[in-house]
Amino acid sequence: GAVVSQHPSWVICKSGTSVKIECRSLDFQATTMFWYRQFPKQSLMLMATSNEGSKATYEQGVEKDKFLINHASLTLSTLTVTSAHPEDSSFYICSAGRAGYEQYFGPGTRLTVT
Amino acid sequence: TQLLEQSPQFLSIQEGENLTVYCNSSSVFSSLQWYRQEPGEGPVLLVTVVTGGEVKKLKRLTFQFGDARKDSSLHITAAQPGDTGLYLCAGPANFGNEKLTFGTGTRLTIIP
Numbered sequence: 001g002a003v004v005s006q007h008p009s010w011v012i013c014k015s016g017t018s019v020k021i022e023c024r025s026l027d028f029q030a031t032t033m034f035w036y037r038q039f040p041k042q043s044l045m046l047m048a049t050s051n052e053g054s055k056a057t058y059e060q061g062v063e064k065d066k067f068l069i070n071h072a073s074l075t076l077s078t079l080t081v082t083s084a085h086p087e088d089s090s091f092y093i094c095s096a097g098r099a100g101y102e103q104y105f106g107p108g109t110r111l112t113v114t
Numbered sequence: 115t116q117l118l119e120q121s122p123q124f125l126s127i128q129e130g131e132n133l134t135v136y137c138n139s140s141s142v143f144s145s146l147q148w149y150r151q152e153p154g155e156g157p158v159l160l161v162t163v164v165t166g167g168e169v170k171k172l173k174r175l176t177f178q179f180g181d182a183r184k185d186s187s188l189h190i191t192a193a194q195p196g197d198t199g200l201y202l203c204a205g206p207a208n209f210g211n212e213k214l215t216f217g218t219g220t221r222l223t224i225i226p
Contacts, residue, residue, distance in 0.1 A: 004156075032212055043202060043219040044157070049212075093156050097212055102147070105156035 006106035023094030029074035030096035038091040084113040116141040118217035126223040135188045135220045137203035151200040
């Protein structure tokens with residue numbers, strides 16, 4: 001099956017700093033990548049959809065200036081949490097998909113902001 | 115916005131027992147997927163159901179898609195500790211859309 005990786009798997013940063021999370025599709029080209037956020041004991045909430053070479057589409061209530069998404073190639077999307085605050089601490093999960101195929105999920109990145 | 119409500123929210127049962135998890139919506143979905151997620155990991159796809167009334171079996175797991183395509187169920191027979199995890203249903207946010215809407219989740223614990 002298709003493999004999606006995320007890096008780092010966990011990160012601790014200080015309040016006010018920025019953190020970049022990478023999502024890579026390892027053995028296929030993803031036309032679309034999705035970024036989700038998951039709080040403890042809760043389900044996944046879609047944050048944004050990114051397509052290679054175009055601007056990401058953000059879900060209602062997600063600050064696009066705070067969560068910067070770049071989809072530079074068909075195998076890489078990055079999520080940068082800018083000026084992180086403790087309330088941004090969460091489990092961030094990406095998925096990669098191709099038209100007509102299922103989405104493949106990454107293993108997630110746990111962000112802790114102190 | 116299409117919402118998917120799962121029940122129960124939490125379920126803790128003894129090994130060997132049977133259980134059913136439900137996923138309900140007031141909206142029609144073109145398909146529904148079931149995922150299992152373990153702590154600290156991403157969700158793993160178990161099955162996709164597409165046709166109303168469809169039943170799919172995956173070893174001890176039986177998935178059903180409602181006739182009206184508004185609901186689905188997951189039945190586990192003779193549950194094992196390895197079945198422990200967060201079970202999520204999900205469906206396309208809109209017809210033909212790649213975006214997924216996830217259900218509220220059911221956290222299942224199987225006690226040895």
